[in-house]
Amino acid sequence: MNSPDDLHQRPIVSVDLAIFALAPDGLEVLLAQRGAEPFAGSWALPGGWIHVDEDRDLEAAAQRVLRDKTGVAAPYFEQVGVFGDAARDPRGWSLSVTYMALIAKEAVTLMHGGNATGAAWHPIGSDTATIPLAFDHAAILKAAVTRLRNKVEYTTLPVHLLPEAFTLSELQAVYERLLGRLLDKSAFRKRIAEVDFIEPIAGEMRRASNRPAQLYRLKQARSTVFFDRTI
Amino acid sequence: MNSPDDLHQRPIVSVDLAIFALAPDGLEVLLAQRGAEPFAGSWALPGGWIHVDEDRDLEAAAQRVLRDKTGVAAPYFEQVGVFGDAARDPRGWSLSVTYMALIAKEAVTLMHGGNATGAAWHPIGSDTATIPLAFDHAAILKAAVTRLRNKVEYTTLPVHLLPEAFTLSELQAVYERLLGRLLDKSAFRKRIAEVDFIEPIAGEMRRASNRPAQLYRLKQARSTVFFDRTI
Numbered sequence: 001m002n003s004p005d006d007l008h009q010r011p012i013v014s015v016d017l018a019i020f021a022l023a024p025d026g027l028e029v030l031l032a033q034r035g036a037e038p039f040a041g042s043w044a045l046p047g048g049w050i051h052v053d054e055d056r057d058l059e060a061a062a063q064r065v066l067r068d069k070t071g072v073a074a075p076y077f078e079q080v081g082v083f084g085d086a087a088r089d090p091r092g093w094s095l096s097v098t099y100m101a102l103i104a105k106e107a108v109t110l111m112h113g114g115n116a117t118g119a120a121w122h123p124i125g126s127d128t129a130t131i132p133l134a135f136d137h138a139a140i141l142k143a144a145v146t147r148l149r150n151k152v153e154y155t156t157l158p159v160h161l162l163p164e165a166f167t168l169s170e171l172q173a174v175y176e177r178l179l180g181r182l183l184d185k186s187a188f189r190k191r192i193a194e195v196d197f198i199e200p201i202a203g204e205m206r207r208a209s210n211r212p213a214q215l216y217r218l219k220q221a222r223s224t225v226f227f228d229r230t231i
Numbered sequence: 232m233n234s235p236d237d238l239h240q241r242p243i244v245s246v247d248l249a250i251f252a253l254a255p256d257g258l259e260v261l262l263a264q265r266g267a268e269p270f271a272g273s274w275a276l277p278g279g280w281i282h283v284d285e286d287r288d289l290e291a292a293a294q295r296v297l298r299d300k301t302g303v304a305a306p307y308f309e310q311v312g313v314f315g316d317a318a319r320d321p322r323g324w325s326l327s328v329t330y331m332a333l334i335a336k337e338a339v340t341l342m343h344g345g346n347a348t349g350a351a352w353h354p355i356g357s358d359t360a361t362i363p364l365a366f367d368h369a370a371i372l373k374a375a376v377t378r379l380r381n382k383v384e385y386t387t388l389p390v391h392l393l394p395e396a397f398t399l400s401e402l403q404a405v406y407e408r409l410l411g412r413l414l415d416k417s418a419f420r421k422r423i424a425e426v427d428f429i430e431p432i433a434g435e436m437r438r439a440s441n442r443p444a445q446l447y448r449l450k451q452a453r454s455t456v457f458f459d460r461t462i
Contacts, residue, residue: 010244052323058315083289084281084328085288086286086288093286
């Protein structure tokens with residue numbers, strides 16, 4: 001008879017994080033080099049066990065792991081899903097509860113100074129890291145990248161990676177770098193106007209380019225607006 | 232030190248199911264009356280423990296629980312998410328990995344005959360069951376209803392609740408009952424034509440109503456097509 005009182009019948013549960021940032025060449029993910037078996041020396045998504053005496057809930061566990069590994073709290077944090085089977089971890093039947101976060105790279109660079117965990121940013125290829133990953137983390141990362149890109153297609157999420165004032169060209173560039181593909185300029189501007197989540201800042205222009213460009217800001221700070229169709 | 236070898240540090244993990252069907256009055260969910268503590272006598276989402284010696288993966292565990300509780304395999308099965316905290320179960324820190332399924336009610340009715348588990352269909356109010364539920368199952372059910380309705384808004388999923396041949400009015404009625412709101416007829420037909428996932432059956436008409444209506448069928452059986460905007 002299986003029961004929660006038979007502790008050997010309980011699966012192992014970890015909380016793992018796909019922490020994304022935007023680099024000039026595209027999307028990057030924060031990976032940690034494993035110091036112990038299994039998969040010692042391999043790169044993996046940063047993660048940890050649930051501390052049943054300390055963590056209030058799953059999200060608190062994920063925020064604790066993120067804070068421990070990067071020194072920052074995520075402005076945007078979402079559950080990707082749970083991945084569990086008998087074979088993914090040699091230590092036994094295990095579950096990975098995976099969260100993703102999108103953070104500004106500058107917020108994390110500082111902690112890298114004296115960091116001993118071997119954490120580093122790695123580029124995302126078409127949909128996963130360009131190096132082999134421990135466990136089933138390549139498949140989990142692929143699911144997280146898909147989730148992030150769907151979110152980018154359908155929401156105003158990317159605006160949170162920009163400074164407070166930005167041009168429409170800068171906004172389009174962030175969407176393009178996150179999605180890994182170019183967008184049509186007039187169709188993009190039409191969609192942005194339809195969703196109506198940014199507003200021009202009266203009298204503020206960016207003067208760096210060949211002709212001045214209007215600066216915009218978010219209408220409602222911090223909230224993520226959902227579109228009713230893809231960008 | 233927390234570690235998977237310290238079994239007392241492992242959370243309890245259950246797999247719980249939000250099994251939906253469509254009744255004439257709207258969406259219903261299959262609930263089971265609990266026979267044991269905690270929450271003995273209360274209604275709850277049907278669920279079970281992961282059998283670490285038997286279940287290949289989470290979905291296999293969910294399919295086993297569904298089969299045991301309803302006698303059917305789900306044609307459509309999706310992970311809703313994982314819900315976990317220190318307080319939701321008096322037995323300890325616990326996780327519920329929740330799946331949802333949408334099934335034809337007729338497929339399940341038969342097994343109800345000699346069923347001793349006290350399972351029964353209950354109507355969904357605006358977003359959860361109309362009776363109190365054990366644990367945090369009301370919140371979990373609410374998340375599952377939201378996920379199902381989003382899926383209905385964006386996919387051809389409802390067509391799987393219809394017989395092989397159906398009229399456009401019957402298709403619209405299924406969407407409306409799942410969503411719990413009426414749809415504009417001409418806008419609905421325009422969207423369905425755009426997505427292009429059904430085809431008229433040459434020469435087949437439904438003659439019951441005041442004037443004959445064209446019968447349609449799915450173009451590609453079994454696959455669920457995603458829309459690029461809401462229905």
